[in-house]
Amino acid sequence: MAKTEQKSGRKRDERIAGYVFSLPAVALLIAFLVVPIIYTVYYSVFQYQVMRPNDITFIGFENYHKLITDSDFWISLKNTFYFTIIVVPVQCALALTLAMLVSKKFKGVSVFRTMYFSPQLTSMVVIAVLWTVLYNSNPNTGLINALLVNLGLEPINFLTNERTAMNSIIFMSAWQGAGYQMMIFLAGLQGIPRDQYEAASVDGATPWQQFCFVTIPNLKGTIKYVIMITMIQAMKLFTQPYVMTQGGPRNSTKTMVYYIYTQGFQKGNFGYACSVAAVFFVIVVAMSLILQKITSEE
Amino acid sequence: MKRKILCSVLAIMMASSLMACGSSQSTGGDDSTVTEGATQGDMDDAVITIWSPSDKESIENWWAEKIDEWNTAHPDMKAAREAIDRSDSYAYDNKIATAVTSNSLPSIFFVDGPQVSYYAANGLIVPITDYFSDSIDDFDPATQAQCTYEGELYAISATQSGVAFYYNKDLLKECGVDTDDLDSRTIDNPITWSEMAEIAEKCTTDSYVGTHIIMDHGEGIPYALEPMYISEGKDYISDDGTTADGYVNSDESVKTTAFLADLIAKGYANVDPITDEFLNGACATELGGSWDVATLEANATFDWGVTYYPVADDTRKAVSPCGDWSAAVSKDCENVEATGEFLKWLMNTENVASYADAIAKPATRASAYDEECMASYAEGPRALFVEQLQNSAAPRPRTPSYATFSTDYAEAMSNIFSEAASTKAVDESYIKEQLDSVADSFAEDYNTYYAN
Numbered sequence: 086m087a088k089t090e091q092k093s094g095r096k097r098d099e100r101i102a103g104y105v106f107s108l109p110a111v112a113l114l115i116a117f118l119v120v121p122i123i124y125t126v127y128y129s130v131f132q133y134q135v136m137r138p139n140d141i142t143f144i145g146f147e148n149y150h151k152l153i154t155d156s157d158f159w160i161s162l163k164n165t166f167y168f169t170i171i172v173v174p175v176q177c178a179l180a181l182t183l184a185m186l187v188s189k190k191f192k193g194v195s196v197f198r199t200m201y202f203s204p205q206l207t208s209m210v211v212i213a214v215l216w217t218v219l220y221n222s223n224p225n226t227g228l229i230n231a232l233l234v235n236l237g238l239e240p241i242n243f244l245t246n247e248r249t250a251m252n253s254i255i256f257m258s259a260w261q262g263a264g265y266q267m268m269i270f271l272a273g274l275q276g277i278p279r280d281q282y283e284a285a286s287v288d289g290a291t292p293w294q295q296f297c298f299v300t301i302p303n304l305k306g307t308i309k310y311v312i313m314i315t316m317i318q319a320m321k322l323f324t325q326p327y328v329m330t331q332g333g334p335r336n337s338t339k340t341m342v343y344y345i346y347t348q349g350f351q352k353g354n355f356g357y358a359c360s361v362a363a364v365f366f367v368i369v370v371a372m373s374l375i376l377q378k379i380t381s382e383e
Numbered sequence: 384m385k386r387k388i389l390c391s392v393l394a395i396m397m398a399s400s401l402m403a404c405g406s407s408q409s410t411g412g413d414d415s416t417v418t419e420g421a422t423q424g425d426m427d428d429a430v431i432t433i434w435s436p437s438d439k440e441s442i443e444n445w446w447a448e449k450i451d452e453w454n455t456a457h458p459d460m461k462a463a464r465e466a467i468d469r470s471d472s473y474a475y476d477n478k479i480a481t482a483v484t485s486n487s488l489p490s491i492f493f494v495d496g497p498q499v500s501y502y503a504a505n506g507l508i509v510p511i512t513d514y515f516s517d518s519i520d521d522f523d524p525a526t527q528a529q530c531t532y533e534g535e536l537y538a539i540s541a542t543q544s545g546v547a548f549y550y551n552k553d554l555l556k557e558c559g560v561d562t563d564d565l566d567s568r569t570i571d572n573p574i575t576w577s578e579m580a581e582i583a584e585k586c587t588t589d590s591y592v593g594t595h596i597i598m599d600h601g602e603g604i605p606y607a608l609e610p611m612y613i614s615e616g617k618d619y620i621s622d623d624g625t626t627a628d629g630y631v632n633s634d635e636s637v638k639t640t641a642f643l644a645d646l647i648a649k650g651y652a653n654v655d656p657i658t659d660e661f662l663n664g665a666c667a668t669e670l671g672g673s674w675d676v677a678t679l680e681a682n683a684t685f686d687w688g689v690t691y692y693p694v695a696d697d698t699r700k701a702v703s704p705c706g707d708w709s710a711a712v713s714k715d716c717e718n719v720e721a722t723g724e725f726l727k728w729l730m731n732t733e734n735v736a737s738y739a740d741a742i743a744k745p746a747t748r749a750s751a752y753d754e755e756c757m758a759s760y761a762e763g764p765r766a767l768f769v770e771q772l773q774n775s776a777a778p779r780p781r782t783p784s785y786a787t788f789s790t791d792y793a794e795a796m797s798n799i800f801s802e803a804a805s806t807k808a809v810d811e812s813y814i815k816e817q818l819d820s821v822a823d824s825f826a827e828d829y830n831t832y833y834a835n
Contacts, residue, residue, distance in 0.1 A: 132831070134505070134831075134832050135480050135483060135484060136480065136483055136501065136502070136505035136507055136786075137505050137506075137832065138483060138484060138486070139506075217655070218657065221653075221655055221657060222653070222654060222655055222804065223592070223653050223655075223657075223665070225589075225590060225591065225665055226653075226656075226657045226660075226663075226665055242654070242801075242804055242805055244655060245654045245655055245800075245801040245804050245805065246801065246804075246805045247801070247805070331600050331793075331794065331797060332794065333794060333797045333798055333801060334797065334798055334801030334802065334805075335798050335801065335802065336798075347790065350476075350477045350480050350481075351476070351477075351786065351790045352786060352787045352790055352828065353480065353786060353787075354828075355484070
């Protein structure tokens with residue numbers, strides 16, 4: 086009897102300890118995520134000019150109605166999806182390739198690991214400014230175009246042509262972001278037991294077959310995690326269009342977060358920006374759930 | 384199942400928050416610095432707090448010196464200033480917008496000229512007419528006009544700005560352009576658009592382009608280009624600030640925009656110019672700011688000159704940009720009397736002159752030019768800017784919807800210039816479509832928030 090009481094008492098203590106340990110994280114989540122989300126939804130049903138905080142008018146779902154007919158909203162959504170659909174597989178594939186390369190043991194491997202990871206240690210604003218100069222359309226001032234002209238090719242308006250602007254941002258984003266995912270993949274690769282490769286090798290499996298039937302199945306959890314975080318990060322694309330293109334040319338790089346920013350802060354339409362943000366939040370959560378469902382079924 | 388979904392949502396939220404933490408690092412973190420000599424504690428303790436855009440070392444030193452001077456003389460009314468990063472875009476305005484939502488504006492904040500009406504109409508700044516009733520006539524008319532909204536003075540500026548046509552004499556001579564002719568121009572005989580285009584054409588080579596017309600991707604576009612529109616016959620917005628329809632999208636405006644786009648389409652000007660393109664010898668001429676004089680004097684390795692802002696061929700009406708950052712007293716100011724006195728002192732003749740000297744811009748007060756430190760404005764390029772300001776300066780539109788207009792116009796112009804650069808042609812119907820959308824957006828904003 087006493088033993089049972091002691092056991093349940095210990096369980097209770099463990100439960101309390103669990104709550105206490107999770108309290109700081111939960112409190113931070115509530116303060117910086119849940120409360121802002123509630124406020125976002127709340128303000129989305131008001132006409133609220135950011136410079137007129139004392140003149141807020143309840144307008145019901147009018148902002149949401151406006152949003153449906155707002156072509157800029159749909160263009161931003163389309164651009165965001167385009168960026169995500171392209172950048173997620175490209176960046177993940179690049180990261181996995183780099184991880185495979187630097188997982189081998191050879192002299193100077195840590196130098197390569199540091200090199201590939203270093204873009205992550207630099208501010209995205211700095212990188213975006215740097216790439217803006219690299220992409221400059223004039224061969225006299227843009228390094229990439231200078232190279233193209235020296236090779237006898239025509240210069241390309243990387244950031245000022247609607248056909249190439251988003252793809253240019255995708256390229257630099259994948260380059261910048263791959264290092265972080267590489268480190269996660271590297272950790273995953275190092276967790277795969279060597280004997281599985283040895284067994285596959287004894288059975289006559291080629292390197293490609295080993296990759297398909299040993300590496301990939303063992304990395305399933307890591308891949309799922311990497312895809313999830315890359316997708317969420319991609320959906321929130323902001324810094325690159327803000328610094329490099331200001332959403333242009335012809336709205337070709339205007340993303341959802343950039344659109345929310347321009348509406349909310351540059352134009353001061355805070356209520357409307359909140360309605361866009363609320364819809365966007367639902368889209369991101371829905372996409373994440375779908376992705377999780379798909380990967381779980383596999 | 385519900386539990387699973389809840390867990391998933393929580394996981395996504397946690398991932399989002401983690402990503403948010405990461406991205407905050409990417410954006411560079413805190414965007415403000417407290418003036419040298421002042422600490423965040425000083426900001427908290429001060430009776431008078433000030434926000435203004437961060438600037439070069441000479442002006443940061445000026446602020447530190449002046450704040451010290453005031454604090455020594457008024458230990459019971461201490462002031463502290465915080466320098467806010469401007470980032471050649473709308474970053475400073477975003478800082479103000481954030482402070483408005485949290486009712487945490489400082490006692491005084493600096494606003495760009497055309498934003499005065501925007502802040503005044505929204506009740507974010509208070510009139511300061513009484514503090515300057517004795518001295519306002521000493522300030523130049525353009526400053527008075529830009530800082531006045533509905534008959535009340537809401538802000539005051541120590542300096543003015545201007546834009547004129549700079550030319551690299553070495554490159555122009557290399558291309559066969561008569562620089563003596565440019566040197567001899569007067570305010571009554573400035574170069575015309577066609578002359579500007581002709582010089583740009585002659586000076587576009589494999590090594591550099593003929594001219595530079597895009598100052599930055601924010602307010603620099605409407606600021607530097609507005610006089611072209613007025614010179615052609617139509618401003619961006621009506622005089623009463625209520626409508627842009629029939630103005631920014633008028634036939635005259637389409638023609639003006641087409642002229643500018645043509646410079647890009649023909650490759651005479653870069654669509655994405657590098658920073659300090661003129662100083663770096665990457666363009667032969669530029670529509671550059673009055674602040675470039677000091678930069679060029681200190682750094683240029685070539686012979687250069689500057690002449691008056693170009694005029695439309697048809698009208699030959701001389702118009703030039705003006706306006707600068709002005710100090711305004713915020714609605715959240717707790718000690719208006721002390722702040723008013725501080726502002727009055729800050730804008731006295733001596734301070735205006737030393738500030739203008741430090742920031743290398745023309746002073747707003749006529750009496751400031753009698754001060755020794757302003758001697759360099761008596762002749763040469765600086766005198767040209769003062770003369771231009773006195774004779775042809777046109778303040779930007781005074782309308783509460785200026786923030787929306789500025790953003791949309793800058794975006795439309797970027798679109799038009801990009802289109803011209805890509806197709807190497809000017810499509811007037813596309814220009815009209817873009818300018819129409821600017822007018823529509825202005826109407827929507829004005830009618831929603833200010834019409835009644």
